[in-house]
Amino acid sequence: MSEKDQVLIALVSCGSEYAGVQKELENAASTLNAKLVYPEMDVASLDTIGMDFGLEVASPDLKLMMARAKAVVEGVAKVDGVFVTSCFRCAEAAIVRNEIRRYIFQNSGLPVISYSFTERTTAATLLTRLEALTTIARRKHLLAREHQVGITAGIDSGSTTTKAVVMKDDEILGEGWVPTIKVLESADSALQQALDQAGMKREDLQAIGTTGYGRLLIGEHLNSDLVQEEITLNTKCAVYLAGKQQGSATVIDIGGMDNKAISVQDGIPGMFTMGGICAGASGLFLEMTSKRLGVEIT
Structure with missing residues (x-):
């Protein structure tokens, strides 16, 4: 794949360097011929960034996430998609991550995915998430x-x-x-x-x-x-079968090992989040539990 086909992904993250996940993110992106971009922003804006989101946080790293998200929306960073991620241990980061995802999607139209990582997150785990972003950028005509x-x-x-x-x-x-x-x-x-x-x-x-x-x-x-990865394909299949290829739709995919929630516009996924830390609500867990309880869920 040539360099001109390279997909630019804005990385809006907190803690990925400290947790050792940064290198895994870069390796996953490289596999997909994608490049991680770190949006530049005005340091002075960190003092007032909470007003833009209606959310005040104490952590400088979370403020930095919000400032970078604003830079993406304002077009400071020219990218094809956005990857928003933070450590699963931080409850405040989960709130910020969700707000950033909504803010970017509503104000830029860029595809954006949210993910919470652990210290054990590997490039292989991240691959499907990043692949979905690159798929939307490269195959939007096919998804339409x-x-x-x-x-x-x-x-x-x-x-x-x-x-x-x-x-x-x-x-x-x-x-x-x-x-x-x-x-x-x-x-x-x-x-x-x-x-x-x-x-x-x-x-x-x-x-x-x-x-x-x-x-x-x-x-x-x-x-x-x-x-092609399953996030975009399962989304396309769902709106096709439901007759919702035009307009807005939401797809919830309960898989065997993880779950996905995807916002769709005119058949094209735009904002999605994917579980990966706990399989407690996955299809396999629900199937086994239903059998033990004698409850039909299919």
Whole structure:
């Protein structure tokens, strides 16, 4: 990928250097041909920055976060997206992080993601979050499309289940759904289920797309035409099925190991947050708990 395709991401953070996460952020960005940008701001503005947000904080680092967010909105830093992050241990930072996310999204229209890190956060953990930002920047035209054309298949390799669907000209012809046991075998099985239901063979497919945690492995295995992270794809799928591709929408995705809340405008994700510290409300936890309680949740 050439340098001209490089995506610029404003990093609005607190504590990433002290927690040792800064290097992980840089490594994840480098993998995606993205560059982290640190917005310049007027130091004098730190004394009054709370007035812009209606939120007074004592921490100089949190004030710095707010000042950098304002610099992004004012166009001081020319970027394609914003990554807002702070340590999960700080309750005040969680409030500031949420306000910054809302402030940037409402006043700039830039895609923005919020995330709370731990001392153990790695580049691999950050990759999906940053990849979603780069996807929106690079593939906005694709996300804006409202109709499916031709014969295509999509495979979602999740942490607990693998799903597949075969479509033709906006119509779902076949579906497959199997537990994720062995990533490649589960993908082959789900795809075959969908093909059998559609009455087709793999040679009939004009294109294949993969997403989910196993997307890269399956993408190489099937020689996929499109490999894309699940945040943007699941969002597009949700608004497509709900008939909400125009206007504002909110998508809540409860996955096997994490949860996502995404604000959408005209089919394109704009502001999203993704859990990752605790799996207490994840799909797998809810599924196991419902079985123990004998409560149906599907």
